[in-house]
Amino acid sequence: MDISKKIVDDFVANDVSFITTVPCKQLAGVIDEVEAREEIFHIPSNKEDEGMGLCAGAFMGGKRPAIIMQNTAIGVTINTLATLTQFYRMPLPMLISYRGELREPVACQVEMAVHTKALLNQLNIPTYHFHWQKDVEEFDNILKYTFMSNKPVAILTDANFWGGYGDQ
Amino acid sequence: MIRSEILKEIAPIIRDHLVVCNIGLPSQELHMIDDQPTNFYMLGTMGLSSSIGFGVALAQDKPVISIDGDGSVLTNLGTLPTIANNATGNYTLLIIDNGSYGSTGDQPTYAGQKTSLTDVARACGCDNVIEVQDKDLGPVLQSAIDSDEMTIIVCKCDSGNIKLPVITLDPVVIRHRFMEAVAS
Numbered sequence: 001m002d003i004s005k006k007i008v009d010d011f012v013a014n015d016v017s018f019i020t021t022v023p024c025k026q027l028a029g030v031i032d033e034v035e036a037r038e039e040i041f042h043i044p045s046n047k048e049d050e051g052m053g054l055c056a057g058a059f060m061g062g063k064r065p066a067i068i069m070q071n072t073a074i075g076v077t078i079n080t081l082a083t084l085t086q087f088y089r090m091p092l093p094m095l096i097s098y099r100g101e102l103r104e105p106v107a108c109q110v111e112m113a114v115h116t117k118a119l120l121n122q123l124n125i126p127t128y129h130f131h132w133q134k135d136v137e138e139f140d141n142i143l144k145y146t147f148m149s150n151k152p153v154a155i156l157t158d159a160n161f162w163g164g165y166g167d168q
Numbered sequence: 169m170i171r172s173e174i175l176k177e178i179a180p181i182i183r184d185h186l187v188v189c190n191i192g193l194p195s196q197e198l199h200m201i202d203d204q205p206t207n208f209y210m211l212g213t214m215g216l217s218s219s220i221g222f223g224v225a226l227a228q229d230k231p232v233i234s235i236d237g238d239g240s241v242l243t244n245l246g247t248l249p250t251i252a253n254n255a256t257g258n259y260t261l262l263i264i265d266n267g268s269y270g271s272t273g274d275q276p277t278y279a280g281q282k283t284s285l286t287d288v289a290r291a292c293g294c295d296n297v298i299e300v301q302d303k304d305l306g307p308v309l310q311s312a313i314d315s316d317e318m319t320i321i322v323c324k325c326d327s328g329n330i331k332l333p334v335i336t337l338d339p340v341v342i343r344h345r346f347m348e349a350v351a352s
């Protein structure tokens with residue numbers, strides 16, 4: 001199964017048409033797929049809080065937005081999640097590469113990985129963790145849940161989910 | 169002129185348009201001067217007025233004006249390349265550059281010193297960047313809104329604030345009525 005294609009198919013099927021991204025090595029394939037789709041306006045942002053601002057605006061402008069980012073970005077977006085996305089009750093699916101988990105080759109990534117779920121939990125952000133490829137089957141339901149509840153929702157996708165890193 | 173005087177002067181120009189307004193005193197002033205459902209008041213999240221307004225402009229066709237501040241643009245400088253590289257003609261970014269963090273007591277910003285936000289915006293790739301003195305803003309803003317090209321206006325003005333109450337509107341109400349105005 002091509003999980004990048006499946007993920008972007010689900011975005012499109014759920015009418016998500018505005019996606020901002022900040023790259024992560026693990027997300028390269030899905031970002032390429034987002035860029036390739038005519039149904040989606042892809043706007044790279046320079047920082048993830050900026051991207052969440054764009055998404056808030058796009059939502060108010062009538063589009064369904066999403067952000068694709070690395071888990072380290074939780075560290076730069078807490079204020080935005082609390083005072084914009086949550087305070088104004090806006091939906092935001094966050095497809096997040098969960099760096100620093102099993103099969104991670106870069107030690108520094110572990111330092112934010114150990115805080116990631118605790119921070120999301122502290123923010124009362126519904127959080128899903130994709131570890132096996134088949135977990136992607138839940139993605140469609142998670143998108144529906146996000147736009148039903150008008151909340152930011154985190155989908156953590158670890159290295160195992162993406163098939164590891166290959167030879168480093 | 170100080171920011172509140174500028175907002176009073178441009179209120180008739182922006183009142184029928186979608187406006188995203190910067191956190192703190194700018195939103196409080198606009199709310200007091202001319203509250204409109206087409207105004208989205210930021211109650212927090214310093215720095216994102218330009219990003220939110222730009223998102224609205226990209227998602228639909230009506231003109232959108234972001235009212236931002238020099239301090240807030242400095243905190244989210246990454247916004248300028250994004251705006252420059254995805255330009256949309258229905259968007260106007262108005263930076264009220266009073267050279268200070270007004271809402272927190274007019275501490276000086278670097279924009280009031282060696283850093284020119286006009287030059288920064290141009291260097292980031294924004295094509296139409298106009299620096300204007302406070303008293304000349306009205307016609308410049310009007311033609312930016314009327315034109316089919318995206319415009320960044322850096323309005324140089326004095327620092328200084330007036331006393332006024334905080335906004336007590338519920339954020340969901342602000343968002344809801346703004347979205348109804350977008351859809352109408």
Ligand SMILES: Cc1ncc(C[n+]2csc(CCOP(=O)(O)OP(=O)(O)O)c2C)c(N)n1
Pocket residue numbers: 079171190191192193194212213214236237238239240241264266268269270271272277
């Ligand atoms: C992350 C963060 N840091 C600091 C503040 C405090 N703060 C609120 S408004 C503001 C000043 C904004 O200055 P500027 O954008 O120039 O607007 P002005 O009030 O001068 O019009 C500051 C520092 C904040 N709200 N959030």
Ligand SMILES: [Mg+2]
Pocket residue numbers: 237238239264265266267268269270
């Ligand atoms: Mg200022």
